[in-house]
Amino acid sequence: MNDGPLADVDAIAWHRLHHAYGPATDVPDQLRALRSRDEDRRADALACLSGNVYHQGTRWQASHAVVPFLVALVDDPETPDRAAVVGLLRRIAVGDRRDDALPFDPRQAFAAGDTFDGPEHDELIQRFYAEEELADDEIPVLDAAAVRWAADSYFAAAARLSAITRWVSDPDDQVAAQAAALIAWFEPTDALMAALIAVPEHRARPRASANLALAHAPASDVRIDRRLRELTLSGTATVAVTAAVASAYRDGKALAEQALSILVEASDRDDLEGVPGWDRAPRGFVMLALQRLDLG
Template structure:
């Protein structure tokens, strides 16, 4: 790892890239504030950067260029609040994670959408040509260009984070339970990498002492959607730890298992949910709401 995670930051043509508020030339400042731990105002710099490059779930053109710097900062033990860097990588990869609960993320949807946008070039050209004046023509050109930029950004951002997963796996054994949990959360959104992620997550869950973090790992296994994990997840359905029972039931519904024992656990959690902690980051740790989501899938 380079001594400076932000080495090469000024080599990126930020002013030529877009984010949700225009030119992305302010991105380096946000990244430097994250590295320094500076915090002015109500929101941490990671949240401020997220608002610019993943505004309301839309991944911007600039988002993919931040990935190498965020990865290196997440891996730098000298920095604080590294779980926020990993959380931002998750947003860059898929947008708003809450939008994909309780069923997980399918990257084929964004890939198919990009191909459809590219395949409609002739239709867009005709639509632009039918404009009634120069102003309308310009508006249509800009609209079509933006649709393509956003579609390309979604796929390229996801792929950039996916490529970084092997490097980030070491964070599953970090000293911070929040960082371990957020890393497990990140791995949940990459079903294409399930064959390598599943052994890592199973080892993480088996060794994890923090209930919320371990529960996060179980949920992540369920969201990956591979039936091979069913026996492992089922082994936690009668755990003495309520967070693990809940996570097992939630994950099993994702995998199509809705027997009475699973439903009973979810009902119990809705009635008496565990306390929220930063180590359960799915839906901001709202165990009861997540259980309600899972129950809705059983009806």
């Protein structure tokens, strides 16, 4: 049987990889269930994967191996609920980090995992999975292992960044918006910046998400600043507000008067639509932007 984007899923030695509840032998069928036409079955599979390869923010041995298949699923337009799959990918790649961790430095974030060597500590990991009692001096090794598994998941997504970047122009607004939010966590290459800049303003959700991602882009890119200025003048409410937020992050007290006026007016609004891919409400971003200007 040809599983399409999951054609190679059985080539992975899942029995040798563990997730939160033991050997990851159940993962292939859970991934296949994400392709099901049965909505309940898809929801169950998403919940299971959210609980076993991403368990309360922790990544495991098996987590990084799931990433290529999630990317392939989103790449296939026949996959239902693609936006939900992007959301799962984001959790596995980035964890439970919030936007206040942006811009993100993976070397610093994952430095604590450098002391973990998988083969060297394999026996310890096996005893941990067997729920055997561990010595106090072995606990730091487990902590380092968790950081290493998180790093493996992040870099597995980074290796597929060209595909994720393409999703920013996906016809599904939810997929496009979540993709824009996700790529904010990776190195801001020219290709990434171009994709974020190019999102048309009439697509409000992806455009607003792209604005928030650009808030953390390199300060020296004049293309970004020009685009944000345009959007504060012509965008819809959420687009203009998020463009003003991004400009405040980038310009500080040199912020243009038009953008400042938008932020001040938005600080009293609770009716702005949330931006897919971002946990913080738009008004929360506005207040943070005003704080940067010593006005919050």
